[in-house]
Amino acid sequence: MKLLIDKPKPEDKDAWCMLFKEYLTFYKTSKPKDVYDADWDRILDPATKMHSVIAWLDKDPVGLANYLYHDSFWEAEERCYLNDLLVLPQARGKGVGEALIKYVYDESETAGASMLYWTTAHENAVARKLYDRVADLTPFIKYQKTK
Secondary structure (H helix, E strand, O other), rough: OEEEEEEHHHHHHHHHHHHHHHHHHOOOOOOOOOHHHHHHHHHHHOOOEEEEEEEEEEEEEEEEEEEEEEEOOOOOHHHHEEEEEEEEHHHHOHHHHHHHHHHHHHHHHHOOOOOOEEOOOOOOOHHHHHHHHHHHOOOOOOOOOOO
């Protein structure tokens, strides 16, 4: 099996949309087509701070990482937020998730970001096993207020 992690190309839209839909389904949500289209346009725009990579296993799309850069009051450098990470069930346990995180970490380091960070659901035990191995768990709890 050959694993390739790469930034999406215009012809990869269907693969990216399928993976993002699977990610949203995992978290029991969905988004309208205009959100997919807007996200796709942004990740292909080199001027945006939003990025994505797709994991391909033997030419099949099996994973996705969406990430973005933002300023911080705590450092002069930007931070990198790993917004979404998905590995399809059939590809789990094959190093895809770790490879996606490493790719984004290396990209953020090259970009001069002070850190890479992400959140996950407390009950996401499968992903948390990986995260506990490759990063440090912080003591912070997330709050949000939606419109």
